[in-house]
Amino acid sequence: MPFAQSAGKRPPITWACDQILCNRDQYRPPSGRRAPPSLPATGPYLLRMAREPVLSFTDRGIYCAAGDFHIDPWRPVDRAIVTHAHSDHARSGMRRYLATPRTIAAMRHRLGPIAAEPLPHGEARRIGGATVSLHPAGHVPGSAQVRVEVGGEVWVVSGDYKTVPDGLSEPFEPVPCHAFISECTFGLPVFRWAPEAEIRADLNRWWAECAASGRTALVGAYSLGKAQRILAALDPSVGPILTHGAVEAMTEVLRGEGLALPATEHLVPGMTAKTHPGAILVAPPSALGSPWARRFGPVSDAFASGWMRLRGIRRRRAVDRGFVMSDHADWEGLTTAIRATGAERVFVTHGYTAPFRRWLEDQGYDAGIVTTDWQGDEAEETEVTE
Amino acid sequence: MERFAQLFSALDATTRTGEKTAALAAYFREAPEPDRLWTVALLSGRRPKRAVTATRLAEWAADRAGLPGWLFDESYAVTGDLAETIALILPPAGAPQARSLSDWIGLILTLSAQAEPERRAAVLAAWDALDGTERFLFNKLITGGFRMGVARGLMVRALAQATGIEEPDLAHRLMGDWTPERTTWAGLILTNDPGADLTRPYPFCLAHPLEAEPATLGDPSDWAADWKWDGIRGQAVLRGGRFSLWSRGEDLVTDRFPELAELADRLPQGTVVDGEILAFRDGRPLPFAALQTRIGRKTVTKKQLAEAPVVLMAYDLLEAEGRDLRGEPFDTRRAGLEALAAAMPGGTPFRLSPLIPFADWPALAAARAGAAGEAAEGVMVKRRGSPYHTGRKRGDWWKWKLDPMSFDAVMVYAQAGHGRRANLYTDFTFALWDGDVLVPVTKAYSGLTDAEFNEITAWVRRHTLERFGPVRRVAPDLVFEIAFEGIQESSRHKSGIALRFPRMARWRRDKPAAEADTIDTARDLLRARGP
Ligand SMILES: [Zn+2]
Numbered sequence: 001m002p003f004a005q006s007a008g009k010r011p012p013i014t015w016a017c018d019q020i021l022c023n024r025d026q027y028r029p030p031s032g033r034r035a036p037p038s039l040p041a042t043g044p045y046l047l048r049m050a051r052e053p054v055l056s057f058t059d060r061g062i063y064c065a066a067g068d069f070h071i072d073p074w075r076p077v078d079r080a081i082v083t084h085a086h087s088d089h090a091r092s093g094m095r096r097y098l099a100t101p102r103t104i105a106a107m108r109h110r111l112g113p114i115a116a117e118p119l120p121h122g123e124a125r126r127i128g129g130a131t132v133s134l135h136p137a138g139h140v141p142g143s144a145q146v147r148v149e150v151g152g153e154v155w156v157v158s159g160d161y162k163t164v165p166d167g168l169s170e171p172f173e174p175v176p177c178h179a180f181i182s183e184c185t186f187g188l189p190v191f192r193w194a195p196e197a198e199i200r201a202d203l204n205r206w207w208a209e210c211a212a213s214g215r216t217a218l219v220g221a222y223s224l225g226k227a228q229r230i231l232a233a234l235d236p237s238v239g240p241i242l243t244h245g246a247v248e249a250m251t252e253v254l255r256g257e258g259l260a261l262p263a264t265e266h267l268v269p270g271m272t273a274k275t276h277p278g279a280i281l282v283a284p285p286s287a288l289g290s291p292w293a294r295r296f297g298p299v300s301d302a303f304a305s306g307w308m309r310l311r312g313i314r315r316r317r318a319v320d321r322g323f324v325m326s327d328h329a330d331w332e333g334l335t336t337a338i339r340a341t342g343a344e345r346v347f348v349t350h351g352y353t354a355p356f357r358r359w360l361e362d363q364g365y366d367a368g369i370v371t372t373d374w375q376g377d378e379a380e381e382t383e384v385t386e
Numbered sequence: 387m388e389r390f391a392q393l394f395s396a397l398d399a400t401t402r403t404g405e406k407t408a409a410l411a412a413y414f415r416e417a418p419e420p421d422r423l424w425t426v427a428l429l430s431g432r433r434p435k436r437a438v439t440a441t442r443l444a445e446w447a448a449d450r451a452g453l454p455g456w457l458f459d460e461s462y463a464v465t466g467d468l469a470e471t472i473a474l475i476l477p478p479a480g481a482p483q484a485r486s487l488s489d490w491i492g493l494i495l496t497l498s499a500q501a502e503p504e505r506r507a508a509v510l511a512a513w514d515a516l517d518g519t520e521r522f523l524f525n526k527l528i529t530g531g532f533r534m535g536v537a538r539g540l541m542v543r544a545l546a547q548a549t550g551i552e553e554p555d556l557a558h559r560l561m562g563d564w565t566p567e568r569t570t571w572a573g574l575i576l577t578n579d580p581g582a583d584l585t586r587p588y589p590f591c592l593a594h595p596l597e598a599e600p601a602t603l604g605d606p607s608d609w610a611a612d613w614k615w616d617g618i619r620g621q622a623v624l625r626g627g628r629f630s631l632w633s634r635g636e637d638l639v640t641d642r643f644p645e646l647a648e649l650a651d652r653l654p655q656g657t658v659v660d661g662e663i664l665a666f667r668d669g670r671p672l673p674f675a676a677l678q679t680r681i682g683r684k685t686v687t688k689k690q691l692a693e694a695p696v697v698l699m700a701y702d703l704l705e706a707e708g709r710d711l712r713g714e715p716f717d718t719r720r721a722g723l724e725a726l727a728a729a730m731p732g733g734t735p736f737r738l739s740p741l742i743p744f745a746d747w748p749a750l751a752a753a754r755a756g757a758a759g760e761a762a763e764g765v766m767v768k769r770r771g772s773p774y775h776t777g778r779k780r781g782d783w784w785k786w787k788l789d790p791m792s793f794d795a796v797m798v799y800a801q802a803g804h805g806r807r808a809n810l811y812t813d814f815t816f817a818l819w820d821g822d823v824l825v826p827v828t829k830a831y832s833g834l835t836d837a838e839f840n841e842i843t844a845w846v847r848r849h850t851l852e853r854f855g856p857v858r859r860v861a862p863d864l865v866f867e868i869a870f871e872g873i874q875e876s877s878r879h880k881s882g883i884a885l886r887f888p889r890m891a892r893w894r895r896d897k898p899a900a901e902a903d904t905i906d907t908a909r910d911l912l913r914a915r916g917p
């Protein structure tokens with residue numbers, strides 16, 4: 001099965017030139033929708049076009065031949081660089097891992113003891129013939145884009161990302177590059193997110209309404225990232241904040257990594273709406289509608305995901321409230337982020353790849369689709385499984 | 387519109403009938419009267435006519451959002467809803483306005499008389515004045531395709547709660563030919579005298595499906611049975627020289643079936659008959675497909691009249707000599723209907739739906755097994771002593787349909803769903819073996835649980851052999867039991883057969899693809915149960 005599909009009928013980009021002189025002063029992020037992307041530079045240097053691509057797409061994951069490592073591989077490899085600790089990106093069975101300290105902490109919590117080397121955001125590390133650095137992706141705390149430079153040519157793997165600050169994750173930083181491998185979970189213009197402040201206000205208003213009407217608020221959120229984002233959004237003056245075990249454990253891990261989060265109480269048997277009136281429960285999506293939730297008393301349930309933007313999916317989830325809150329970039333976020341890299345070559349994966357690739361091509365990019373085994377945590381989030 | 391959007395969201399967010407009713411009743415108490423009236427109209431299918439074509443709306447919206455047409459179409463394919471796509475891709479409202487539902491509808495009603503540039507300007511201004519759900523609802527109203535997913539009975543119950551008027555009385559008041567433009571809340575709901583309207587039909591009595599053994603109904607002599615016809619439920623009303631024919635969707639369909647106008651001369655004045663509009667030729671009902679050629683056409687051609695002439699297959703008498711008979715027992719109404727039919731000259735497009743004699747339940751079961759031979763879907767079982775109820779009341783009218791047919795077929799293509807299932811593969815094509823070749827026979831997209839759709843979606847991603855746009859050809863490995871209500875020959879399908887209401891009854895994880903059924907299974911069913 002082919003894992004990398006080339007960019008359709010367009011002839012492949014010419015990599016024939018031997019040397020191109022790049023100069024940082026000449027680099028300006030292109031503005032305007034139709035502006036052709038310009039070549040980025042990270043300093044005045046001689047850029048030697050590699051005969052082999054910096055990264056290639058294999059049936060184990062994205063591979064860097066110069067450094068002999070994989071990025072977010074889905075089958076066991078020797079050395080894995082991991083963008084973030086969501087289960088579709090961070091898998092067990094690699095001989096050694098390289099990731100940000102927060103991602104390693106979350107991975108150890110999920111995968112047990114692993115051999116992992118921390119690489120903080122922004123620090124460069126030489127691996128074989130490649131220089132690797134991790135840059136904030138704004139997806140979840142600790143998440144990173146992976147920048148790989150070989151012989152002056154720069155490729156960036158976005159991992160999952162969002163461009164708007166959520167008040168918790170290290171904010172997304174555009175990284176200039178020649179080739180950008182971008183997720184596009186929400187790569188259609190119907191997806192547009194409201195500002196974080198608005199979402200927070202909605203969430204707290206709903207909680208207050210629930211409390212006033214004698215119902216416990218129950219919000220379903222993926223235990224790494226979304227759950228802490230919700231905790232950070234809650235106004236503790238409304239009532240007590242209770243957590244499901246899976247959320248509590250991951251939150252503890254992240255507190256240990258220096259995240260400031262409001263006080264929570266782990267929900268244990270015996271706690272009910274009577275002992276904790278006006279409470280909000282934060283739980284993995286699988287807990288919605290479960291006996292676990294019913295035990296507590298009458299609840300009003302809510303679900304937070306980018307998919308809640310679509311009425312059909314809101315109705316399928318059949319929760320009382322759907323909050324449009326995503327840890328992935330919306331349409332505007334994706335297009336802005338890609339423009340800001342200045343890359344002329346873009347590979348898309350994870351989501352509405354076909355229309356998004358076509359749109360990029362219309363904008364003058366050399367765009368291709370990469371098939372990966374990353375399932376998309378948002379996709380899982382709409383379902384009952386975690 | 388904000389209050390209406392709030393109602394809509396509340397109805398949309400719950401599947402609990404009690405909550406829906408409470409939300410509606412509150413609305414009927416609180417909203418301004420013109421808005422209440424329009425809401426009743428919308429919920430009973432009285433929608434403003436489409437004011438702008440879908441194509442224009444899509445163009446204007448894509449243009450406003452600065453997107454190419456194909457990208458609009460891709461988005462539409464995911465939401466599955468034009469109104470929603472437009473609402474979502476447009477930039478946030480620049481000049482929000484708070485206007486009432488009836489105010490916006492008033493604006494929509496003026497649109498069709500305007501020239502296109504003015505119409506476009508008005509629509510763009512509205513888009514810039516509305517956000518979120520309100521913009522979505524405006525689009526729904528303008529495209530003429532508004533549905534709120536509230537059953538009629540539920541609306542009537544909410545109205546009853548809000549006004550204190552009895553449900554059957556309210557249901558009757560809401561029947562017939564009215565529009566919010568020609569009446570008021572008080573005129574329609576509060577002071578309405580249903581008897582004053584010559585064309586007004588009665589609310590239809592609806593049956594529940596019989597899931598249990600018929601023996602649970604008790605003594606068979608308390609029950610009457612007739613065929614369950616596969617046509618359009620209709621009511622013929624003749625009062626004061628005016629003949630009107632109503633379909634169950636509460637559409638006045640008098641003009642669509644001109645051959646039934648003859649009944650105006652044949653029925654006595656003050657008569658209302660309940661029955662089935664059926665395509666009928668050479669002494670036998672034609673398949674539903676024949677009637678389908680007549681639905682949705684305002685004018686009927688000579689050819690259609692010759693190929694698919696209709697009759698009224700009568701099964702109940704609701705009014706005789708101007709008297710409402712609905713409170714009388716079924717047997718009494720039936721006697722009246724039989725007398726009426728006996729007096730009818732031959733050749734009149736009026737037939738008496740015959741009662742099926744049965745001494746015991748096994749005898750009725752045997753008759754039901756032969757329903758296909760009568761071009762019927764099964765049998766109706768009605769309590770002899772029962773009145774003609776308003777709406778769907780459990781206990782007196784039962785429909786006992788034939789068991790669906792089924793075969794085991796192999797999944798060969800998959801396509802992502804839209805709307806509720808935008809991120810899942812849910813639309814599949816299934817094939818049967820013809821020798822060692824798989825011949826696609828049907829599509830199906832319902833019948834599985836969400837968990838199963840999730841599992842299949844993950845499987846499809848890993849077992850795609852080829853892509854054609856949104857369609858993926860998948861490895862022919864998965865077998866499903868496909869259930870369907872009808873089967874007939876079709877020259878439009880490569881397999882030569884077409885199914886009615888196909889759905890996935892079961893995922894046959896136990897069956898390898900090689901053991902799926904062959905096309906001969908389908909042909910045998912066609913012979914046994916086809917029209
Ligand atoms: Zn992720």
Ligand SMILES: [Zn+2]
Nearest residue numbers: 160374376377
């Ligand atoms: Zn992911």
